Amino acid sequence: MQRVRKCGSTVFLEGTQVERVLAAVRTGPGRTEIREFPMPDVPEDSALMRMEVAGICGTDVKLYKTPPSNAPVIMGHENIGTIAKAGREFTRRKGFKEGDLVFVEHYVMCGKCEWCHLGQYRHCENTDWRTNPEGIRYGYTSAERAPHLWGGFAQYVYLPWNAVVHRVPKGVTPELAGLVTPMANGVEWSLFDGGVGYDSTVLIQGPGQQGLSQTVVCKQAGASLIIVTGTSKDAARMKVAKELGADHVIDVQKEDPLARIKEITSGRGVDVTLDCTAGAGTLPILLGVEALKRKGGTIVVQGEMKEFPNFPLERVTVKFITIKSARGHSYKACELALAQLASKRFPLEKVTTHSFGLKDVDLAIRSVGGQGVPDVIHASLMPWK
Ligand SMILES: [Zn+2]
Ligand SMILES: [Zn+2]
Structure with a gap:
């Protein structure tokens, strides 16, 4: 038997040094354990990333409360x-070398399909955990699958040849770069899908962090009117919304939002509505439909609801x-x-409100969900903190 000596998170076997990687593992609904994993071998076509910041979003809150599988x-x-x-080979093919600060998309592409060639890795079958149990997605894939390090709540993350990697521009701190995902969603949903522009x-x-990111992107794109709605508990976030460029904020618990929107737009309604309520039920969709202009508006929705009784299809077509x-x-x-973050044009440090260490993953997720530390907008998980 080999003799084992332990020093911090590093375990020394007799004659060899085997480093261990600490990770927070979801072991069931609302349950987290700190576990150790072996430091993986890195083949020529792969890489290992030392984690700086893992952003926590509303999806984490949902996946933590109701995991899609029993796997750790x-x-x-x-x-x-x-x-x-x-x-x-990783450096030769992808252009990244040791020491580079990077953002890794959670989609691990196949690299061969039509969607991958379009840069739309989100639609690649290789990344779709709903239909493809073999698919790999950071933060979703089982930790039982070698080499185990498939999530950012860990000291290191494994990058195979087909990881999708972006360079973080100079001058952007890891914490600010942690906003890239909600900001990228902002670009995708409001500009590319909603057609927001001048x-x-x-x-x-x-x-929340998603709605605030949309606010920045719409402002940058030239929107002439941005209205942000929230509830009374969102007072601090609404203040930040104004600082980031919202023209009006409406507390839907204090005012009739539709009447207020009609008043602001002189009865015209808006061109585009973006639902960033993360599953607040059917009301935001119904408000969105009514708040749109008389003809030809666009509503961007998130699929949080399995059912929508009495969906106003006639109203939508009329x-x-x-x-x-x-x-x-x-x-x-x-x-x-990433370019938007590098421009420093908006005071986005007002969004990155809190950071947590690895042992506080549970608290961090609950805080983003509104039950823990108060007034969290964006939480940065820093595994080495
Ligand atoms: Zn997310
Ligand atoms: Zn693909």
């Missing part, structure tokens, strides 16, 4: 880190409304989001 999972799908070890009028429902599905982000949206 290292969550964390919005990952910023430094390339700690890069195989020669002189657009926009209703953004929900002032108003000639286009419904678009919010589904993650494309490669292009990520690049534009």
